[in-house]
Amino acid sequence: MANGTADIGVIGMGVMGANLALNMAEKGFKVAVQNRTPDKAFAVRDDNPELAANVLPAETLEDFVKSLKSPRVAVFMVPAGKPVDDEMAKLIPLLEAGDLMVDAGNADFNDTVRRTKEVEGTGIKFTGMGVSGGELGARHGPSMMVGGARDTYPLLEPVLTKIAAKYKDQPCVAWLGPDGAGHFVKTIHNGIEYADMQMIAEIYGIMRDGLKLEPAKMAEVFRDWNTRELSSYLIEITAVNLDEKDLETDRPMVDLIVDEAGQKGTGRWAVIEAQKLGVGATTLEAAVAARGLSSRRDERGEAAKLYSGVETAPAQFFADEAGFSELESALVTAKIIAYAQGYAAMASASDEFGWNLPLGTIAEIWRAGCIIRSHFLDDIAKAYDKGQRVVNILQSPDFVGRVAKGQAALRRVVAKASLGGIPVPALSAALAYFDDYRRERGTANLIQAQRDLFGAHTFRRFDRDGAVHHHWPAV
Numbered sequence: 001m002a003n004g005t006a007d008i009g010v011i012g013m014g015v016m017g018a019n020l021a022l023n024m025a026e027k028g029f030k031v032a033v034q035n036r037t038p039d040k041a042f043a044v045r046d047d048n049p050e051l052a053a054n055v056l057p058a059e060t061l062e063d064f065v066k067s068l069k070s071p072r073v074a075v076f077m078v079p080a081g082k083p084v085d086d087e088m089a090k091l092i093p094l095l096e097a098g099d100l101m102v103d104a105g106n107a108d109f110n111d112t113v114r115r116t117k118e119v120e121g122t123g124i125k126f127t128g129m130g131v132s133g134g135e136l137g138a139r140h141g142p143s144m145m146v147g148g149a150r151d152t153y154p155l156l157e158p159v160l161t162k163i164a165a166k167y168k169d170q171p172c173v174a175w176l177g178p179d180g181a182g183h184f185v186k187t188i189h190n191g192i193e194y195a196d197m198q199m200i201a202e203i204y205g206i207m208r209d210g211l212k213l214e215p216a217k218m219a220e221v222f223r224d225w226n227t228r229e230l231s232s233y234l235i236e237i238t239a240v241n242l243d244e245k246d247l248e249t250d251r252p253m254v255d256l257i258v259d260e261a262g263q264k265g266t267g268r269w270a271v272i273e274a275q276k277l278g279v280g281a282t283t284l285e286a287a288v289a290a291r292g293l294s295s296r297r298d299e300r301g302e303a304a305k306l307y308s309g310v311e312t313a314p315a316q317f318f319a320d321e322a323g324f325s326e327l328e329s330a331l332v333t334a335k336i337i338a339y340a341q342g343y344a345a346m347a348s349a350s351d352e353f354g355w356n357l358p359l360g361t362i363a364e365i366w367r368a369g370c371i372i373r374s375h376f377l378d379d380i381a382k383a384y385d386k387g388q389r390v391v392n393i394l395q396s397p398d399f400v401g402r403v404a405k406g407q408a409a410l411r412r413v414v415a416k417a418s419l420g421g422i423p424v425p426a427l428s429a430a431l432a433y434f435d436d437y438r439r440e441r442g443t444a445n446l447i448q449a450q451r452d453l454f455g456a457h458t459f460r461r462f463d464r465d466g467a468v469h470h471h472w473p474a475v
């Protein structure tokens with residue numbers, strides 16, 4: 001097949017695909033672009049005349065493939081699931097051995113593993129790559145988590161290192177491991193993103209329902225927090241969200257937004273995988289569950305009526321320096337615990353699938369470009385950089401002191417919220433995980449006794465080796 005001139009191609013000119021293509025074009029790469037609705041591909045070129053020379057829209061997939069240099073690199077940026085399978089099925093007959101297809105959308109990593117297997121034997125390569133940073137990230141510098149066979153990365157690396165976000169000149173992109181590794185890591189990124197967002201929303205709930213603050217005052221507090229330990233993109237945008245007024249009504253925009261969170265499934269994938277691996281990512285789970293409950297608005301309305309008179313204590317929160325500092329400390333501590341859970345899931349997946357995930361590198365490439373970017377991730381990167389195995393972030397010397405100090409604030413905030421009837425499911429899940437994690441003598445001995453009584457499942461004893469079954473009294 002004749003060679004074209006485009007260095008790379010992007011299929012799917014939605015929010016992410018169009019911006020990723022423009023980012024590539026701006027960095028000097030010739031980019032072929034194609035879209036199910038072809039007009040959009042031409043609009044990407046025509047709406048950006050300064051980059052038009054590097055944007056090559058194609059009416060059809062055949063034209064798209066013809067416009068690519070060999071070996072061809074075609075990046076999908078379409079919704080997860082069937083759209084990726086459909087686009088792959090159309091593209092494969094047009095490609096040749098040595099060409100590479102990249103799914104850069106969010107994907108269930110199990111689909112990525114399956115797709116990698118499906119192309120085996122064709123000579124065509126397939127890679128799953130997580131991209132984070134939203135619209136602006138895609139346009140000016142996302143964080144990218146690349147999976148797939150190691151030998152496919154050189155085909156992508158020159159483009160990705162140029163378009164990636166930079167943290168102190170270091171590009172936020174890396175090859176993380178074979179087959180589904182890139183999409184697995186992106187999935188955990190999103191699970192952590194859900195937890196971060198939920199915990200921020202819970203603190204907002206305390207400020208709104210416990211402290212009766214106006215959003216503009218809350219914005220001030222979040223802006224202040226953004227100058228210290230919590231400094232991050234999500235805290236920064238929260239202040240912007242809270243400060244915004246609706247032009248028509250002059251009311252705070254957040255007060256006009258319906259309290260039902262959307263979700264596209266990535267957080268759910270994260271907690272499903274954590275469960276499959278036997279890792280308790282309970283803070284992430286609480287965040288996913290809270291989004292689910294938020295969407296049952298009518299049902300919540302009915303329950304609110306049924307329980308309107310239940311006894312709760314007056315909220316013991318204070319809108320002063322000490323009160324805000326307590327909330328800040330609680331949020332920092334719960335955040336460390338949530339990240340510890342996400343990292344535990346990645347460590348476990350790495351062992352389970354033999355990926356050898358570079359956990360320190362993952363923290364490094366999340367320091368800029370992605371939605372959970374923060375200075376805090378630099379601390380995690382440093383914790384993994386010391387050459388020793390980090391069993392769990394909560395055991396890392398760099399974090400033990402911080403959690404030991406902050407846990408009292410988290411405990412007080414969860415207790416006060418609970419007594420005051422203000423829901424804090426993710427914060428309390430973080431605290432419960434911490435207390436369970438640090439307890440030497442747990443309570444699973446009783447569960448083992450129960451299992452043995454009803455199912456002869458056996459148990460182990462401290463005072464002898466091997467599994468034993470006890471003859472419990474008949475019930």
Ligand SMILES: NC(=O)C1=CN([C@@H]2O[C@H](COP(=O)(O)OP(=O)(O)OC[C@H]3O[C@@H](n4cnc5c(N)ncnc54)[C@H](OP(=O)(O)O)[C@@H]3O)[C@@H](O)[C@H]2O)C=CC1
Pocket residue numbers: 012013014015016017035036037040077078079080082083086087104105106107131132133134135264
């Ligand atoms: N938005 C975000 O912040 C982020 C999104 N992602 C992921 O990136 C991917 C794309 O998301 P985003 O750009 O936001 O989505 P958009 O909805 O903005 O765009 C979707 C694109 O996919 C095309 N498409 C939709 N369905 C099909 C189909 N069945 N076959 C072929 N093409 C199809 C659409 O074409 P048409 O114009 O014809 O409708 C459109 O170009 C998703 O996997 C998403 O999860 C990842 C990180 C951040």
Ligand SMILES: O=C(CO)[C@H](O)[C@H](O)COP(=O)(O)O
Pocket residue numbers: 106131132133134190193262263264265266267371
């Ligand atoms: O991947 C992303 C950010 O990292 C996307 O914005 C994703 O859509 C966010 O997930 P959800 O839509 O479920 O909130």
